[in-house]
Amino acid sequence: MIVIVFKYLTPKGFRGITIFPFIFFADKDDKVDATILNHEKIHLRQQLELLIFPFFIWYGFEYFIRLFQYRDRRKAYYNISFEREAYKNENDLNYLKKRSFWNFVKYY
Numbered sequence: 001m002i003v004i005v006f007k008y009l010t011p012k013g014f015r016g017i018t019i020f021p022f023i024f025f026a027d028k029d030d031k032v033d034a035t036i037l038n039h040e041k042i043h044l045r046q047q048l049e050l051l052i053f054p055f056f057i058w059y060g061f062e063y064f065i066r067l068f069q070y071r072d073r074r075k076a077y078y079n080i081s082f083e084r085e086a087y088k089n090e091n092d093l094n095y096l097k098k099r100s101f102w103n104f105v106k107y108y
């Protein structure tokens with residue numbers, strides 16, 4: 001895991017973005033925020049489990065399905081199964097130790 005703080009690599013309206021093995025944050029304070037760091041680490045695990053590239057295909061595809069379903073960009077984003085899993089468990093700092101393989105499918 002390599003954490004980089006660089007304002008212009010993070011999409012507008014987002015605090016962080018993870019592209020294995022990198023985590024990009026717009027704000028240097030987020031680098032030491034255990035919750036957001038855990039959120040991004042959950043995405044690292046999801047990406048590894050899907051051999052990285054297919055994760056982004058699935059993520060993008062599901063985003064459009066959710067957009068069609070909710071007709072709201074923000075809601076679509078929060079309801080992508082990868083985000084549901086990450087948001088629901090970001091406060092549990094031991095989550096990745098007990099999480100089972102491909103656990104994101106439970107959030108579909």
Ligand SMILES: [Zn+2]
Nearest residue numbers: 039043083086
């Ligand atoms: Zn996320």
